[in-house]
Each structure stands twice: as structure tokens, then as C-alpha cells.
Amino acid sequence: MAALIALAVGVLLGCGTYLVLRGRTFPVVVGLVLLSYGVNLFLLAMGRLSVRVPPIVMPGQAQYADPLPQALVLTAIVIGFGMTAFIVALALRSYIAFNTDAVEPRGPDE
Amino acid sequence: MGPILLPLATAVALAAMGGRRARLEQAISLTATALLLLLSLLLLRSAAAGETSVYRPGDWPSPFGIVLLLDRLSALMLVATSLVALGSVAYACLSGLRARYYHALFQFQLAGLSGAFLTADLFNLFVFFEILLIASYCLLTLGPTRSRLRAGLHYVVINLVGSTLFLVAVGTLYGLTGTLNLADLALRVAALPAADATVARSAALLLFAVFALKAAVVPLHLWLPGTYAAAAPPVAALFAIMTKVGVYGIIRVATLVFGPDAGVAAAVAGPWLLPVALATQMVGMAGALATRDLRRMQGYFLIGSVGTILTGVGLFTHEGLTAALYYLVHSTFTIAAMFLLADLIRRRSAGGGALGLLFLFGAMAVVGLPPWSGFIGKALVLAAAPLDRVGAWVWGVTLLAGLVGVMASARMGGRLFWLPAPAGAAVVAVRRVRRSALAPVLGLFGAVVLLTVFGDAVTRYTRATADQLFAPQEYVRAVLPGR
Numbered sequence: 004m005a006a007l008i009a010l011a012v013g014v015l016l017g018c019g020t021y022l023v024l025r026g027r028t029f030p031v032v033v034g035l036v037l038l039s040y041g042v043n044l045f046l047l048a049m050g051r052l053s054v055r056v057p058p059i060v061m062p063g064q065a066q067y068a069d070p071l072p073q074a075l076v077l078t079a080i081v082i083g084f085g086m087t088a089f090i091v092a093l094a095l096r097s098y099i100a101f102n103t104d105a106v107e108p109r110g111p112d113e
Numbered sequence: 114m115g116p117i118l119l120p121l122a123t124a125v126a127l128a129a130m131g132g133r134r135a136r137l138e139q140a141i142s143l144t145a146t147a148l149l150l151l152l153s154l155l156l157l158r159s160a161a162a163g164e165t166s167v168y169r170p171g172d173w174p175s176p177f178g179i180v181l182l183l184d185r186l187s188a189l190m191l192v193a194t195s196l197v198a199l200g201s202v203a204y205a206c207l208s209g210l211r212a213r214y215y216h217a218l219f220q221f222q223l224a225g226l227s228g229a230f231l232t233a234d235l236f237n238l239f240v241f242f243e244i245l246l247i248a249s250y251c252l253l254t255l256g257p258t259r260s261r262l263r264a265g266l267h268y269v270v271i272n273l274v275g276s277t278l279f280l281v282a283v284g285t286l287y288g289l290t291g292t293l294n295l296a297d298l299a300l301r302v303a304a305l306p307a308a309d310a311t312v313a314r315s316a317a318l319l320l321f322a323v324f325a326l327k328a329a330v331v332p333l334h335l336w337l338p339g340t341y342a343a344a345a346p347p348v349a350a351l352f353a354i355m356t357k358v359g360v361y362g363i364i365r366v367a368t369l370v371f372g373p374d375a376g377v378a379a380a381v382a383g384p385w386l387l388p389v390a391l392a393t394q395m396v397g398m399a400g401a402l403a404t405r406d407l408r409r410m411q412g413y414f415l416i417g418s419v420g421t422i423l424t425g426v427g428l429f430t431h432e433g434l435t436a437a438l439y440y441l442v443h444s445t446f447t448i449a450a451m452f453l454l455a456d457l458i459r460r461r462s463a464g465g466g467a468l469g470l471l472f473l474f475g476a477m478a479v480v481g482l483p484p485w486s487g488f489i490g491k492a493l494v495l496a497a498a499p500l501d502r503v504g505a506w507v508w509g510v511t512l513l514a515g516l517v518g519v520m521a522s523a524r525m526g527g528r529l530f531w532l533p534a535p536a537g538a539a540v541v542a543v544r545r546v547r548r549s550a551l552a553p554v555l556g557l558f559g560a561v562v563l564l565t566v567f568g569d570a571v572t573r574y575t576r577a578t579a580d581q582l583f584a585p586q587e588y589v590r591a592v593l594p595g596r
Contacts, residue, residue: 023270023274028266031270035270035273035274035277038273038274038277039273039277042277042280042281042284045280045281045284046280046283046284046287048288049284049285049287049288050287050288069291071287071293072284072287075236075283075284075287078236078240079280082240082243082276085247086243086247086269086273086276089247089250089251089269090266090269090270090273093250093254093262093265093266093269094266096254096262097262097263097266100259100262101259101262101263106266106267106270107263108263
């Protein structure tokens with residue numbers, strides 16, 4: 004499972020990096036989303052991988068998953084979601100103002 | 114807790130008012146910021162006595178709960194923040210900045226800044242970073258002219274990538290040590306086995322790279338000048354403190370977690386910090402010389418000042434850190450005032466004479482000419498440099514950068530005040546401002562004068578701060594009383 008997760012994180016971050024370096028806003032936004040997915044997966048894996056193990060204290064349970072990374076990932080997901088919404092709105096404003104979806108739109112300032 | 118809750122509560126109240134009653138909102142925002150300054154000064158007094166006070170929200174025992182910690186460094190940063198904020202918000206009111214929600218967002222940003230300076234937990238630091246960044250994205254794109262949209266998009270994307278890297282660094286450190294509490298992290302990093310050295314050092318350097326991005330250190334500085342030049346002037350003035358959050362992060366982490374006693378990750382930023390800082394000084398000043406736009410020039414001066422601060426930090430001595438902290442306070446006030454002054458000059462509000470004198474004063478302070486505090490700060494940095502090859506580089510680059518800065522300022526001043534306005538480019542349709550809008554600029558410059566006159570008292574405080582930072586055991590003991 005570790006190899007699979009590592010592969011997934013690598014592919015997500017690799018694709019994200021490639022897309023963020025594009026010159027149009029839509030691929031950049033998708034790239035940022037992929038980057039945040041990759042990082043969230045990475046954060047979760049940092050609490051050590053486990054399957055069907057509860058993160059809270061339960062009677063008759065010998066093994067526990069680390070609850071902290073799960074809480075961190077939850078926070079990171081919420082923040083990432085808000086940021087994505089914001090940058091989509093910003094990219095739209097930019098598209099309307101410049102009539103192009105280039106990241107570096109040319110044209111007068113006013 | 115106060116410096117976070119006060120702006121947060123104000124922000125919520127202002128947001129609820131929905132930007133309909135401008136006058137009342139201005140009054141509330143001004144009062145709250147003045148109160149914040151008062152509160153910070155009180156905290157400064159308690160911290161100056163050498164006390165490290167700890168607040169545990171929810172009263173969870175450390176290292177399990179989040180901890181807020183106030184020491185000399187935090188208190189100093191809080192006072193600098195609230196003073197710049199007061200100048201900025203006063204300018205926004207006096208110059209008639211019209212933007213719905215400006216004051217609410219401004220207070221949100223203050224809450225984020227205070228939180229970042231006070232928290233003693235790495236993930237909590239990330240959260241406060243995001244709060245202040247979200248507020249700054251909105252502030253930057255308020256009243257979206259096309260230049261602001263263009264700069265805003267770049268700024269948001271680069272900071273989102275920065276946040277991603279921050280999370281990777283945080284995750285790696287957590288995977289290694291199982292803690293994110295800074296004090297606990299310091300203990301556990303020091304006890305890491307040699308087998309983890311590579312991973313620990315990579316995580317540490319990644320963390321430093323993220324802070325360097327926020328502080329606009331070369332080669333991660335390219336986003337700053339365009340962004341700050343496009344921002345509304347009071348927003349740019351507040352942003353002068355935002356790069357200092359990155360500097361604060363570097364100082365805090367380099368002394369507490371990855372200090373000389375950190376075992377396998379000891380002094381990991383050591384070989385990098387000084388060369389990068391010197392390059393930042395030089396690039397900042399050269400950029401200032403190259404640009405023809407006054408606000409863009411202040412952005413480059415901001416980069417240069419970060420270089421000077423980090424030069425002091427990069428020496429890793431008590432004297433160096435003392436000088437760096439003094440210069441940090443000085444450069445924050447000066448450059449914030451210069452961003453406001455640049456707007457006044459653009460609008461030609463109060464006749465050329467007064468503005469010219471103010472520009473002369475500000476330029477002298479920014480580039481570090483005597484007698485103002487910039488000179489004291491730079492002299493302290495130079496005096497802290499050792500007398501060997503390293504010292505020669507520090508002296509050479511700092512003095513050369515200063516010279517380039519003087520040339521840039523002189524040329525800009527000459528063009529602004531001595532050349533007649535080119536025909537055709539005559540007064541753009543800008544609203545003239547009241548003369549009273551000079552008051553915040555004068556106030557911030559007054560703070561620079563005070564910083565000069567009471568230089569001895571201030572350096573005594575920053576020296577005590579440096580001593581405290583180089584003795585992280587005190588910090589650890591305050592957070593984890595058992596160890």
C-alpha cells in the first residue's frame with residue numbers, strides 16, 4: 004500500500020507542477036487543485052498507513068490510527084477548498100476584464 | 114489572546130454591518146486599531162521584563178493542545194504591526210478610500226498577523242498564515258482595476274504554491290517527530306537518530322524556502338514589486354509588515370528548532386542564509402535603480418531591507434541579531450510611510466515643497482544615510498560582521514547596495530520634483546486628497562525619529578531579545594514545564 008500511495012502522491016504532485024507552469028488560468032487552477040490533493044494524501048500518509056483502525060479510543064481495541072494528521076488534512080481540505088473558490092472567481096474576473104484567459108494578459112491597465 | 118480576538122471580533126462586527134455606514138465603520142476600525150496598539154504596548158512592557166507568558170486555549174496540556182506564547186520577539190513584532198496598521202487605517206480614512214469591506218478585511222488581516230506572531234505551534238502557524246493571506250488576497254483585489262487583477266492572480270497562485278510547500282514541510286516534520294508544537298519539536302529534532310538526517314534537513318530547508326518566499330528573498334522575490342505597486346496605498350503600507358512575517362518565521366525556526374543544538378539538523382540554514390541575504394540586498398537596490406515608478410521602487414527597497422535584516426540574522430551572533438531586529442522595526446515603519454507618501458506625491462495634494470522635504474527625509478531613512486535609524490541599523494550590522502573574508506563580503510555588499518540605493522533615490526527625487534511635468538501626461542484624473550492625509554505619514558516618520566533618538570533603549574531591548582532567542586531552553590521550559 005505504501006508504494007501505491009507514494010505513486011499516487013508523486014503523480015498528483017508531478018501533474019500539478021506541470022499544470023501550474025502553463026500559461027492559461029484554467030490549467031493553472033486545475034494544477035493547484037491537484038497539488039493540494041497530492042499534499043493532503045501526503046499529510047495523511049505521515050500518520051502512518053493503516054486500514055480499518057479507529058482514531059478514537061474504543062474498548063477492546065489494541066491498535067489505533069493517529070488522529071492528528073486526519074484533523075490536519077480536514078483543515079487543509081477546508082482551506083484548499085476556499086482558496087480554490089477564490090482563485091476561480093479571480094480567474095473569471097480576469098477573463099472578463101481582459102477578454103483572454105492568459106495568466107499574463109496584455110493590455111492597458113485601465 | 115487579546116491581540117488576536119480584538120481584531121477578529123472587530124472584523125466580524127464590521128463584516129456584519131455590510132459596508133453601509135462608512136463613517137461609523139471608519140470610527141470603529143480606527144478605535145480598534147488604536148486599542149490594539151495600546152494592548153501591544155502593554156504586552157511589550159510585560160515581555161520586556163523578561164517574562165515568557167504562555168496561554169493554552171482550552172487548557173489542554175502541552176504538547177497536545179495549541180499554545181500561544183509571548184516573548185520579547187513576539188511583543189516587538191506586535192507593536193510594529195499595530196503601529197503600521199494604525200498609520201495605514203488612518204490614511205485610508207483620511208484619503209477617502211472607498212471600498213466596501215475594506216475595514217473588515219483589514220481587521221481580519223491584523224488577526225492573522227497577530228496570531229502568526231504569537232502561536233507556538235507549526236500547524237497553527239500555517240492556519241494563521243492562511244488567514245492573513247486570504248485577507249491580503251481580498252485587500253489586494255479590492256476595487257479591481259485591471260492592473261490589480263493581473264497582479265492579484267499572480268500573487269494568489271504563487272502563495273498557494275507556497276502554502277502547498279509549507280504543508281509538505283509540516284507533514285515531513287510530523288512524520289519524523291510526531292509533534293508540531295515548536296518547543297516539543299525542538300527537543301525531538303535534537304534527539305533524531307543519524308539515519309533521519311537527510312529527511313530532517315530537507316524538511317527544514319523546505320520550511321526555510323517557504324518563509325523565504327513570503328519574505329521575498331532572492332531568487333523568490335519576483336512577485337513582490339508588481340504586486341505592491343498595484344495594491345491600494347494603505348494596503349501596500351500594511352503589506353510592508355507582511356514580508357516581515359516570513360523573516361519572523363526564519364528567525365524563530367532558525368533559533369528555536371534548527372539552532373546550533375539541533376543534532377542532525379543543527380544550523381541547517383547556516384551556509385545558505387548569508388549569501389542569499391547579500392544577493393537580496395544587491396538585487397533590491399539594483400531593481401530600485403532600474404525602475405521609473407515610485408511605488409515599484411519602494412517595493413524594491415522593501416526587498417533590499419529584507420536582505421539587510423537577513424544579513425544580520427545570517428551572521429548567527431548576538432550582535433548580528435540585535436542589529437537585524439532593530440533594522441526590521443526601522444524598515445517596516447519607513448517603507449510603510451513611503452508607500453503612503455508615494456500616493457500623496459502621485460496626487461500632488463499638498464504642494465511640492467512639503468512633499469519634497471518629506472521625500473528627502475524618507476529617502477535618507479530608507480537607504481540608511483545618517484543621522485536616521487536606517488544608518489544606525491546598518492552600522493550595527495556592519496559592526497557585527499567578523500573581520501575576515503565573510504566580513505569583507507558583508508561590508509562590501511552592504512555599502513555598495515547603500516550607494517546604489519542613494520543613486521536610485523536621488524534620481525527619482527530629481528525626476529519627481531525638479532523636472533517639469535511632461536506635456537500631455539498632465540494630471541491624471543485622480544481625486545485630490547485633504548492635507549490632513551499627511552498626518553499618518555508624519556506619524557510614521559515621527560516613529561522613525563523616535564527610533565533614532567531612543568536608539569539606545571531600542572537596541573538594549575533588541576539585544577535582550579537576541580539573548581532570549583539564543584537561549585531556547587527558556588522557551589521550551591515555558592511551554593513544557595515538566596522538561
